[in-house]
Amino acid sequence: MCLMPSIGRDDVARLADLARIQLTDEEIDRFAGEFDSIMDAVASVSEVATEDVPATSHPIAMTNVFREDVVENTLTQEQALAGAPDAQDGRFAVPQILGEE
Amino acid sequence: MSAATDIELVDYDEAISRFDPVLGIEVHVELGTATKMFDGAPNIFAAEPNTAITPTSLGLPGALPVVNHKAVEYAIRIGLALNCSIAENCRFSRKQYFYPDLTKNFQTSQYDEPICYEGWVDVELEDGEIIRVEIERAHMEEDAGKNTHVGGSTGRIHGATHSQVDYNRAGVPLVEIVTKPIPNTKGRAPEVAAAYVRTLRDIFRALDVSEAKMERGNVRADINVSLRENPEAELGTRTETKNVNSFRSIERTVRYEISRQAGVLDAGEKIIQETRHFHEDTGGTSSGRPKSDAEDYRYFPEPDLVPVAPSREWVEEIRGSLPELPAARRRRLLGEWGFTDLEMRDAINAGALDLIESTVAAGTSAQSARKWWMGELARVAREQDSELEELAVTPAQIAELQGLVDGKKINDKIAKQVLTKVLSGQGDPAAIVEKDGLAVVSDDSVLTGAVDQAIADNPDVVAKIQGGKIQAIGALIGPIMKATRGQADAGRVREIIMEKLGVS
Amino acid sequence: MTPPMNDIIRRSAAAQAAALNAGEVSSEELTRAHLDRISAVDGDLNAFLHVDQDAALATARDIDSRRADGEELHALAGVPIAVKDVVVTEGQPTTAGSKILEGWIPPYDATLVTALREAGLPILGKTNMDEFAMGSSTETSAYGPTRNPWDRDRIPGGSGGGSAAAVGSYEAPLAIGTDTGGSIRQPGAVTGTVGVKPTYGSVSRYGLIAMASSLDQAGPVTRTVEDSALLHELIAGHDPHDSTSLTDPVGSFAAAARSKDVKGLRVGVIEELEGEGFAPEVSARFTESLEQLERAGAEIVRVSCPNFRYALGAYYLIMPSEASSNLAKFDGMRFGLRVIPEDHPTAENVMKATRGAGFGDEVKRRILLGTYALSAGYFDAYYGSAQKVRTLVQRDFAAAFEQVDVLASPTSPTVAFRLGEKVDDPMAMYMNDIATIPANLAGTPGISIPSGLAEDGLPAGIQFLAPARADERLYRVGGALEALLEDSWGGPLLAKAPELTSGAK
Numbered sequence A: 001m002c003l004m005p006s007i008g009r010d011d012v013a014r015l016a017d018l019a020r021i022q023l024t025d026e027e028i029d030r031f032a033g034e035f036d037s038i039m040d041a042v043a044s045v046s047e048v049a050t051e052d053v054p055a056t057s058h059p060i061a062m063t064n065v066f067r068e069d070v071v072e073n074t075l076t077q078e079q080a081l082a083g084a085p086d087a088q089d090g091r092f093a094v095p096q097i098l099g100e101e
Numbered sequence B: 001m002s003a004a005t006d007i008e009l010v011d012y013d014e015a016i017s018r019f020d021p022v023l024g025i026e027v028h029v030e031l032g033t034a035t036k037m038f039d040g041a042p043n044i045f046a047a048e049p050n051t052a053i054t055p056t057s058l059g060l061p062g063a064l065p066v067v068n069h070k071a072v073e074y075a076i077r078i079g080l081a082l083n084c085s086i087a088e089n090c091r092f093s094r095k096q097y098f099y100p101d102l103t104k105n106f107q108t109s110q111y112d113e114p115i116c117y118e119g120w121v122d123v124e125l126e127d128g129e130i131i132r133v134e135i136e137r138a139h140m141e142e143d144a145g146k147n148t149h150v151g152g153s154t155g156r157i158h159g160a161t162h163s164q165v166d167y168n169r170a171g172v173p174l175v176e177i178v179t180k181p182i183p184n185t186k187g188r189a190p191e192v193a194a195a196y197v198r199t200l201r202d203i204f205r206a207l208d209v210s211e212a213k214m215e216r217g218n219v220r221a222d223i224n225v226s227l228r229e230n231p232e233a234e235l236g237t238r239t240e241t242k243n244v245n246s247f248r249s250i251e252r253t254v255r256y257e258i259s260r261q262a263g264v265l266d267a268g269e270k271i272i273q274e275t276r277h278f279h280e281d282t283g284g285t286s287s288g289r290p291k292s293d294a295e296d297y298r299y300f301p302e303p304d305l306v307p308v309a310p311s312r313e314w315v316e317e318i319r320g321s322l323p324e325l326p327a328a329r330r331r332r333l334l335g336e337w338g339f340t341d342l343e344m345r346d347a348i349n350a351g352a353l354d355l356i357e358s359t360v361a362a363g364t365s366a367q368s369a370r371k372w373w374m375g376e377l378a379r380v381a382r383e384q385d386s387e388l389e390e391l392a393v394t395p396a397q398i399a400e401l402q403g404l405v406d407g408k409k410i411n412d413k414i415a416k417q418v419l420t421k422v423l424s425g426q427g428d429p430a431a432i433v434e435k436d437g438l439a440v441v442s443d444d445s446v447l448t449g450a451v452d453q454a455i456a457d458n459p460d461v462v463a464k465i466q467g468g469k470i471q472a473i474g475a476l477i478g479p480i481m482k483a484t485r486g487q488a489d490a491g492r493v494r495e496i497i498m499e500k501l502g503v504s
Numbered sequence C: 001m002t003p004p005m006n007d008i009i010r011r012s013a014a015a016q017a018a019a020l021n022a023g024e025v026s027s028e029e030l031t032r033a034h035l036d037r038i039s040a041v042d043g044d045l046n047a048f049l050h051v052d053q054d055a056a057l058a059t060a061r062d063i064d065s066r067r068a069d070g071e072e073l074h075a076l077a078g079v080p081i082a083v084k085d086v087v088v089t090e091g092q093p094t095t096a097g098s099k100i101l102e103g104w105i106p107p108y109d110a111t112l113v114t115a116l117r118e119a120g121l122p123i124l125g126k127t128n129m130d131e132f133a134m135g136s137s138t139e140t141s142a143y144g145p146t147r148n149p150w151d152r153d154r155i156p157g158g159s160g161g162g163s164a165a166a167v168g169s170y171e172a173p174l175a176i177g178t179d180t181g182g183s184i185r186q187p188g189a190v191t192g193t194v195g196v197k198p199t200y201g202s203v204s205r206y207g208l209i210a211m212a213s214s215l216d217q218a219g220p221v222t223r224t225v226e227d228s229a230l231l232h233e234l235i236a237g238h239d240p241h242d243s244t245s246l247t248d249p250v251g252s253f254a255a256a257a258r259s260k261d262v263k264g265l266r267v268g269v270i271e272e273l274e275g276e277g278f279a280p281e282v283s284a285r286f287t288e289s290l291e292q293l294e295r296a297g298a299e300i301v302r303v304s305c306p307n308f309r310y311a312l313g314a315y316y317l318i319m320p321s322e323a324s325s326n327l328a329k330f331d332g333m334r335f336g337l338r339v340i341p342e343d344h345p346t347a348e349n350v351m352k353a354t355r356g357a358g359f360g361d362e363v364k365r366r367i368l369l370g371t372y373a374l375s376a377g378y379f380d381a382y383y384g385s386a387q388k389v390r391t392l393v394q395r396d397f398a399a400a401f402e403q404v405d406v407l408a409s410p411t412s413p414t415v416a417f418r419l420g421e422k423v424d425d426p427m428a429m430y431m432n433d434i435a436t437i438p439a440n441l442a443g444t445p446g447i448s449i450p451s452g453l454a455e456d457g458l459p460a461g462i463q464f465l466a467p468a469r470a471d472e473r474l475y476r477v478g479g480a481l482e483a484l485l486e487d488s489w490g491g492p493l494l495a496k497a498p499e500l501t502s503g504a505k
């Protein structure tokens, strides 16, 4: 079977960054300690996942499920903002965004 | 700051003389459907913030997407108009990255299986040269919400203390059209880029799939530019300038990037593959966010949607219903109207083609229709700073007006007065002429009196005419037109004068 | 509580519906009796995260007056129900067992909730669950674990431990669960109750807070097979708001449950799901159940599903991958918790702090694993391979169903384990789902019913699986075996559960 590279502290930190989850050092250590054995256990899938086997992404195969172009289900601004941590002028207020304009 | 900020721009013509530019353009068009791509929220431009939304377009927990049938049809229309193949089977994927304008922190898009692929479109340049642009793919996806930056000096992201987000635009259906590398444009690269986007814009409008207003962001272009030493060399590293929103900005972006990249290469540095931003004020581009984790979008097939498999019957039905496309129409009208290439291009650029065509359809000659729309009406539009189609006059009214001129009911000068009255909402041309008594006076009893008066007032002119200088008649006609407030039938006046003076 | 009410809440939902119809009791009385039961015992069990007494009683009174007016009502009208907290309910808090959604009130109803409201079932409240349905013990809930009514030091299964415990302790006659890898069936097995995972797409997913979109399916949690059938009929049906919703007409599940006829039914025993790893008494109850069926005229056949051994691996790739994506929206921007870090509170850092503080261990673990499996360079080896295994598992099912009408296995390898016993060993926890996962991968339906008491006098379950869209078969075999076993036990298995004498809320 194919051997996947082991997942170290740096990898966990990078994944946490990619997934936008702040982890404590203790959490990083703990996950780094677990992930190799979990991934080893699941990597067995590659033993049988050969070229000739097609992938199944939906358990029940269907195609062409559409909706008509008709307005429905709309929320009011009040409903939309009711659960917002912060709102201003009918908009969601979010912290300072750095990066692209 | 990277060293690239110190780079000296190379003069554009010089850059072109030493480098071969290659373009690549990604155009996003917002479809003019009634609702969004994956939910029943209205797809409207101006609304109170966060009112054109449903649980789905707000990305609320539990909400699910369902594909808008109309949006798929529009995507296929676009694909067919761009000579693409339409996939027998395609699917949506999730493009994952965190950003506050994305309600789910992924964009539902098409990745490895676009609905349209492998097409082309011919782009006509100013001088009539035609460049064929190869299309790599056209795929369906959804738009993001809109951030307003607060607390900074200029409403820009930099220096802002926080942002406000409106998700009315989130989930609006988009089709993204991606070209293959566009080679061999040489010094015309800026013009080609703008003309390509303009061509697409016109096609979207003809297909009636989008209002395609650049200024509203209905059509947005990402401009990729790279340089290579010569047309045989491998492609150079490209930069992608995002969201360039006007034809002029597109030209300036390409120009600037060619000069800048030439400067970087001359300095012995490498072009960095990055996204850049165009600045209207300086005409330059600047480096965007350096690519780090944004590169790893973790695409995977959207498990909440099933594949789209347009039947061949449906595709052919759509193909059969495609309207005449702008290029074909242009060719047809050119033949029918007998315009020069220049007249045609001017009419297109002024957005007058539809108006002229309707005016002609209402019975006016093509040249007369052109004269009105490209002459007097274009002048009025400029004065009012508006578009021709926004003027308060219809092609039918123009045709009626020209009909009055052709029937000698009024002359050109009066026609302009009548037009002014039409534009100010006083009614249709014939009614105005009637009501205000503007019809040409050709009643000899009225005209003879005026002629007699003019002959009596201008003995020296009379002498000249009788002495053989027939062209001096104009000096008599002027006062007569004045006396009749311009309504006299100038031809008849001339005849009467000549009779009275016995010349011929 | 008056003795008659104490008696009536122990009846099946179908019997309670009959009592309402007969005028023996009003929906208001019935609903109040269940609310009283919740007050009396839920302090200990912690099956409910939120109880909405006023709304439940208002619905009950409405149904009572409509019944008095002679209106034609749904068969289950007036029978109260509990809803797993992963299902959104307009105006009622919905947390999915997570701190990140604490206090969130959805502005809309899940489609299945709309169906419940239209049919007039008073919704008692929202049941506890593993955070975002990630777990097999309900211990990962941010609001404390639910306890097993049979032994309050034991887990009630998961992720739907709250729904199973509520039904098993007579707090509710009916509950809604969701099953991504066994979260309806395994809690059913370890609490001595009945749970059904319908064919994927049978019940709309619109309004279910997604864990893994291609695996999630909502279904009934009840004390009898007939009750599950009735509830399944109520919540099933095409929903245009869910692209994966089936358009098939809903089957006659209740009639199948009542038929009690297994003559000639071919039951396949899956070789890969017995023996090693399965507790001896759990296996013994399973074998006895098969013997009962055989005596009633069923044919027992041994079948092999060789690729099932890869199912767990495929599941633990597909599920975290989809979950990592589905849970990206919980970022503190639009709803739910927002944590603002002291230095540099940019949007990016607020998202990180919010997710760091708002998600528990298991959720973080799965998001990170899913992020890894989908990241550049690994997709083909992990997610891609797992989807191929999915095809192989479907082929195994197809081959097996050429030979038999239904498949059978123990639902869970063991009886309920002790709280805390496996929390530090994710792989050991994941093994609980070994028998239930293949159905989720293949989209096929499954039912778990009690098979008797096993180790430590605790309940065990037997699972039946049917081909996709053949959910009726589950009710047929389940209803028949239930009757046979209850005959042999002299009553329902739950009657053997210890009385809950304390535990007021």
Ligand SMILES: [Mg+2]
Pocket (backbone or CB within 6 Å): B026, B222
């Ligand atoms: Mg782009």
Ligand SMILES: [Zn+2]
Pocket (backbone or CB within 6 Å): B028, B141, B176
């Ligand atoms: Zn795009």
